[in-house]
Amino acid sequence: MSTNPADPAQILFAATEARWNTYETPLRDAFDEIDLSYRLATELPPDQVDFIIYAPNGPVQDFAPFTRLRAVLNLWAGVENVAGNDTLTAPLARMVDPSLTQGMVEWVLGHTLRHHLGMDAHIVNPGNDWTPAAPPLAEDKRVTILGLGELGLACAEALHRVGFQVAGWSRSRKEAPGIICLHGQDGLVDALRRADILVLLLPLTSQTENLLNADRLAQLPSGSVILNPGRGALIDDDALLEALKRNVAHATLDVFRTEPLPQDHPFWHHPQVTVTPHIASETRPRSAARVIAENVRRGIAGEPLLHLVDRTAGY
Incomplete structure (x- = not known):
């Protein structure tokens, strides 16, 4: 009709x-x-x-x-x-x-597996090192997603299907099978403390700008990894650079406060930072x-x- x-x-x-x-x-x-x-x-x-x-x-x-x-x-x-x-x-x-959502799921899943398996150490073929070691299993790694909207929930479900221990945090209460759903300020502290890998998929608002400040970055476990395909201003850049000296092992960043990322920005040359040019999804x-x-x-x-x-x- x-x-x-x-x-x-x-x-x-x-x-x-x-x-x-x-x-x-x-x-x-x-x-x-x-x-x-x-x-x-x-x-x-x-x-x-x-x-x-x-x-x-x-x-x-x-x-x-x-x-x-x-x-x-x-x-x-x-x-x-x-x-x-x-x-x-x-x-x-x-x-x-739907295609944007699928693209985001693939980027998040790919980079989560990259850091979970320690793929960089093998891909660069360091010297003549031949030291076989069984890679970890997903069930032993805790992934936290900040933001359980359309994109965050889709990523959480995909990671859960692979076998990761997945938690999600949102401002209001959410429920999703197999996902530990946390909310509110108390829930945010719990979400950060259990994040071996932290994925940022929150919208940018006055409440979320600089959400990852020095105090919250300090809540992350030693050796943690941050993936940010959400919004650049969710992270305090200077606080992240300091956290990389302490408890954060690596940050893979796809979004930035200024894009393209200025050529003189320290992220470009930092050995613990991976820059991708806003390609997580389109x-x-x-x-x-x-x-x-x-x-x-x-x-x-x-x-x-x-x-x-x-x-x-x-x-």
């Missing part, structure tokens, strides 16, 4: 030209798949726009002229750069892309376009939108 309204949905693509070149065909295909009557463009009169497909680094920063706006559909998983915009009064939906246009199309369909049909952001919480 057609979802076409009497008038086509007016959809503004408000992102960079490069993203338009990548997303135009997948979006049109996704809208056509659901038989949507629409007008999709990079320029439309603001008072005629029903939906904005949005990237925070795009041309729209003031939402006030968009007087009939039904929703803003974020292209990025993170919404910290738009959630606090006072001119935005329409609903805001974040991007939850929204895939084909699957993301279907998520956007479904939310447009819901908005036209008067159904609840998917992945709505709680503007007071910031995510």
Whole structure:
């Protein structure tokens, strides 16, 4: 059955030209798949726009002229750069892309196994050393994930299936089979103290910025490893550099306060730091376009939108 309204949905693509070149065909295909009557463009009169497909680094920063706006559909998983915009009064939906989730699971699982198995020591082939030793088993290693949202929960479940002892921490109470779920400030201390490997998958808010400060880094076990594919500002950089001299053995970092990471930043040359260039996961246009199309369909049909952001919480 057609979802076409009497008038086509007016959809503004408000992102960079490069993203338009990548997303135009997948979006049109996704809208056509659901038989949507629409007008999709990079320029439309603001008072005629029903939906904005949005990237925070795009041309729209003031939402006030968009007087009939039904929703803003974020292209990025993170919404910290738009959630606090006072001119935005329409609903805001974040991007939850199945391909992005799978990519994050693979990055987290891969780097967890890398550090768990001590793969670096074997890959670099040091000298003529031939000292066979049985690698550890996952059941002997404790992994803690800070953040049990869509991405954090998917990663926790994948690590649990491999056999790791997995705990997850969130601000509010969560439950997940096989996962030790901790919450609140007391739970955060417990989560850190049991983290042989710590994975950061929290959103960036005023409450989570510098969450890993000197005091909290000191709670980690000696020889612990940090993986941060979440947000760069979750960690106090200077405090991390000090912790690497004490109890933290290694940090694998995919996100940073300034990106690209400045060439003079000490992370680049630190022997206990691995830098990856924000590649842990990326929204895939084909699957993301279907998520956007479904939310447009819901908005036209008067159904609840998917992945709505709680503007007071910031995510």
